Amino acid sequence: MLRSQSPRVVAGRAVLVAGMLMLAVAPWVFGLGTISVLTEFLTMLVLALMWNLLAGYADVVTVGQHAFVGIGAYAFYGFAALAQIRPPAAILLAGLVALALALPAMAIVFRLRAMYLAIGTWVVAELFMLVAGKLSAFGGGSGVSLPLPVLRALGARPAERFIVVYWLALVLAATAFFSTWLLLRSRVGIGLMAMRDNEEGAGAVGVDLVRARMLCFLWTAPFLGLAGAIATLQKLRISPAASFSIIDYTVFVIFNVVIGGVGSLEGPVLGTILFFVLREYLSDFGTWHLMLLGALSIAVILIEPRGLWGLIRRRLARDLVPVSHHGSRL
Amino acid sequence: MLLEVAGLSRSFGRLRVIEDLSLSVQPGEVLGIIGPNGAGKSTLFNLIAGVLPPTAGTIRLSGRDITGLPPWDRCRLGIGRTYQVPRPFAHMSVFENVLVAAVHGSRASLRQGRRRAEAVLALAGLAAQQARTAGALTLLDLKRLELCKALAVAPKLLLLDEIAGGLTEPECATLIGIVRRAQTPDMAVVWIEHVVQTLRRIATRLAVLHDGGVLAEGAPDAVLANSRVQDVYLGTEGR
Numbered sequence: 001m002l003r004s005q006s007p008r009v010v011a012g013r014a015v016l017v018a019g020m021l022m023l024a025v026a027p028w029v030f031g032l033g034t035i036s037v038l039t040e041f042l043t044m045l046v047l048a049l050m051w052n053l054l055a056g057y058a059d060v061v062t063v064g065q066h067a068f069v070g071i072g073a074y075a076f077y078g079f080a081a082l083a084q085i086r087p088p089a090a091i092l093l094a095g096l097v098a099l100a101l102a103l104p105a106m107a108i109v110f111r112l113r114a115m116y117l118a119i120g121t122w123v124v125a126e127l128f129m130l131v132a133g134k135l136s137a138f139g140g141g142s143g144v145s146l147p148l149p150v151l152r153a154l155g156a157r158p159a160e161r162f163i164v165v166y167w168l169a170l171v172l173a174a175t176a177f178f179s180t181w182l183l184l185r186s187r188v189g190i191g192l193m194a195m196r197d198n199e200e201g202a203g204a205v206g207v208d209l210v211r212a213r214m215l216c217f218l219w220t221a222p223f224l225g226l227a228g229a230i231a232t233l234q235k236l237r238i239s240p241a242a243s244f245s246i247i248d249y250t251v252f253v254i255f256n257v258v259i260g261g262v263g264s265l266e267g268p269v270l271g272t273i274l275f276f277v278l279r280e281y282l283s284d285f286g287t288w289h290l291m292l293l294g295a296l297s298i299a300v301i302l303i304e305p306r307g308l309w310g311l312i313r314r315r316l317a318r319d320l321v322p323v324s325h326h327g328s329r330l
Numbered sequence: 331m332l333l334e335v336a337g338l339s340r341s342f343g344r345l346r347v348i349e350d351l352s353l354s355v356q357p358g359e360v361l362g363i364i365g366p367n368g369a370g371k372s373t374l375f376n377l378i379a380g381v382l383p384p385t386a387g388t389i390r391l392s393g394r395d396i397t398g399l400p401p402w403d404r405c406r407l408g409i410g411r412t413y414q415v416p417r418p419f420a421h422m423s424v425f426e427n428v429l430v431a432a433v434h435g436s437r438a439s440l441r442q443g444r445r446r447a448e449a450v451l452a453l454a455g456l457a458a459q460q461a462r463t464a465g466a467l468t469l470l471d472l473k474r475l476e477l478c479k480a481l482a483v484a485p486k487l488l489l490l491d492e493i494a495g496g497l498t499e500p501e502c503a504t505l506i507g508i509v510r511r512a513q514t515p516d517m518a519v520v521w522i523e524h525v526v527q528t529l530r531r532i533a534t535r536l537a538v539l540h541d542g543g544v545l546a547e548g549a550p551d552a553v554l555a556n557s558r559v560q561d562v563y564l565g566t567e568g569r
């Protein structure tokens with residue numbers, strides 16, 4: 001992997017690997033405040049990777065991705081708090097519920113294309129949120145906190161729990177990253193890359209556009225659900241507004257991916273890192289942050305549609321995370 | 331019969347581009363299609379390849395009605411096509427462009443696809459460029475890449491839309507050689523070109539498209555000698 005010709009690529013990959021190592025030793029290095037931010041970062045990274053797969057490759061520009069995050073959160077609460085299933089199993093089941101509900105959502109949304117599809121995903125997400133608000137066992141419109149036994153199952157003291165949730169988030173993000181990488185390197189993935197570059201042209205050489213879109217939709221749903229479950233463990237409560245937050249789980253994610261670079265694996269990572277760096281260093285967080293990121297997204301699109309990573313990539317001989325089928329194997 | 335088009339029509343709003351057109355193609359032949367600008371030649375390809383739905387008519391491939399099938403299914407059933415305005419996968423290498431076609435168009439594994447892509451690139455003389463990013467190719471190489479992608483899907487019916495435009499005489503001869511070598515006995519080629527001289531050298535049959543239908547078809551020399559063809563096409567276009 002490091003056999004590559006270009007020193008810049010080697011340096012870039014070294015940064016990437018160093019970042020991964022840093023994440024792997026973080027609990028022994030950082031304080032709980034940082035661990036908590038990193039947990040949030042990993043969750044957001046999963047969302048970014050998924051939105052990028054759907055919108056950047058399969059041309060399913062969804063603005064309803066928060067639906068599956070919320071479904072994961074509610075399903076997790078149902079399994080862990082109501083059915084009293086152990087948290088790790090409840091998290092996995094939450095991912096499965098998201099996958100199961102992706103089927104009817106897809107049946108509705110995939111009748112539409114482009115603008116209408118985007119609106120359709122939003123409407124479907126709102127519907128799921130409305131339903132969640134009607135579930136009295138889940139606290140109705142105001143939501144409910146995770147009961148203490150669920151938390152105790154993760155660790156006796158809050159400090160231990162922080163670390164456990166961090167590991168869960170890290171495992172999820174690593175799985176999301178590496179499996180998406182493998183997907184892109186596969187037979188299906190080369191078709192997805194062709195779709196990204198020219199959809200009609202891809203169809204003309206035999207890429208089944210409909211199946212590819214469906215696969216990506218079903219691929220992303222469980223990951224979003226799992227991320228929702230982990231976000232719930234961090235926030236310690238569910239509520240329709242927070243668990244189905246379009247701002248946190250869709251709008252910010254879109255900004256991050258657009259700024260970082262749509263249609264690459266590196267872009268979402270870069271965009272999510274930038275998001276947290278800005279957030280940490282801009283004291284007056286809130287509406288301004290949203291507006292700043294929005295303005296930045298538009299500026300980036302105007303300069304380079306493939307984002308900051310697109311700008312950097314021009315100066316590199318190859319991808320940092322190689323998805324190509326040409327030249328040396330990696 | 332490999333391809334049977336019957337009663338095909340297509341309008342864009344009030345513009346009737348193809349009207350009640352019928353056409354058949356047999357395995358092994360090379361059907362040249364000529365016609366003035368805007369005659370509907372590329373539209374005909376889009377209808378056959380499934381990019382556009384027809385307003386009326388049917389399209390059969392090897393006896394099977396494919397009129398309602400999406401482009402990728404038609405491709406997998408054996409229709410390979412080039413675009414007049416190339417549609418490269420700009421951020422992928424030349425090799426990967428052809429690999430996608432080999433893998434998805436002929437339902438091959440990545441390994442089989444690699445071999446197929448290598449063979450096609452070698453045949454088309456594009457092997458030296460295979461590591462380049464497709465977006466960086468010149469127009470001539472992009473047209474050759476279009477041909478490679480169409481060949482990589484292992485087509486029974488190869489649709490070529492003006493791939494010789496802008497080529498010099500020797501380049502034309504090379505291109506004709508490539509198509510000849512790529513053509514298997516059970517494969518048919520339908521080739522749209524404005525340069526009649528190119529088609530004359532390879533076409534076994536010629537069809538002239540005009541006013542939404544086939545104005546004349548038959549042996550190339552007979553068609554070109556047809557006085558109506560000379561009036562409406564060769565006369566006005568001065569070719």
Ligand SMILES: Nc1ncnc2c1ncn2[C@@H]1O[C@H](COP(=O)(O)OP(=O)(O)OP(=O)(O)O)[C@@H](O)[C@H]1O
Pocket residue numbers: 342347365366367368369370371372373374414
């Ligand atoms: N998608 C479309 N929407 C609207 N009009 C179209 C579309 N495609 C083609 N046309 C129109 O249909 C007519 C035929 O176009 P077509 O591209 O098939 O011609 P052609 O014979 O290939 O011409 P050329 O020799 O210039 O390539 C033209 O008037 C064109 O403007």
Ligand SMILES: [Mg+2]
Pocket residue numbers: 371372373414491
């Ligand atoms: Mg044309």
